[in-house]
Amino acid sequence: MKRAIIIGATSGIGQEVAKKLLSEGWQLGIAGRRENELKNLQKLSPEQIFVQTIDITQEDAPLHLQELITQTGGMDLYFHASGIGNQNIELQTDIELRTVETNALGFVRMVTAAFQYFRQQNNGHLAVISSIAGTKGLGSAPAYSATKRFQNTYMEALAQLAYMEKLDIHFTDIRPGFVATAFLNDGHKYPMLMSSERVAKHIVHALKCRQRVAIIDGRYACMVFFWRLIPRWLWERLHIYL
């Protein structure tokens, strides 16, 4: 039986990925800050799911990760779904810093612990949900877009490090477009909105194929392709309110 640790499984995309892996027979260790949500998910299959409350912004989070790995009986897949994001046109410093604490510092805290674990067992798969928002700086969400780019680059760096050390570790950077979750206030006014169930299906497929980068879905892959071609001088003059 394969064992996955999912950080950020209390709602949204992470929770749907947990349900999908569960239906495929995986043993799961799930985490997030909301204990009730973790316990509700555990009720689906108490013998298959282990829970641990973890706040990735706290220094002791890697210790709790280790406890969860032990409870789960090991880790083949580390799946990082935790993240926050806000529009912040007023550029409130506290919002920007909270985003950096979760999406950059918390992310590094957890993926370095997962990498060290896989390095020791010389095997594993490390996956993160970043976003298409990392493709370009977004004036309406500076810290969000910048931290998602940070995650993209960090995954690239870890993949190179693993290769340099000839480690059998695989990396998947998942970059979805708009998904109807609490994160987007259930996505009422967003175009090309996808359901979290559909996105979870794409994600599990990408994990099985060990895709290095997965832009979800094809429409967003096209959009990102063209976004990238826009020169900086033009991009910085566009009015994009997301």
Ligand SMILES: NC(=O)c1ccc[n+]([C@@H]2O[C@H](COP(=O)([O-])OP(=O)(O)OC[C@H]3O[C@@H](n4cnc5c(N)ncnc54)[C@H](OP(=O)(O)O)[C@@H]3O)[C@@H](O)[C@H]2O)c1
């Ligand atoms: N929805 C979209 O349109 C979209 C698009 C692209 C990328 N994404 C990315 O997908 C990921 C999941 O988002 P979602 O849409 O599924 O939203 P969501 O339902 O709000 O899920 C966010 C998850 O992150 C966890 N989390 C937040 N802060 C945490 C912390 N300090 N410690 C541990 N866990 C924390 C939450 O758990 P607790 O609150 O219980 O801690 C929750 O499980 C995020 O990284 C987001 O950037 C979302």
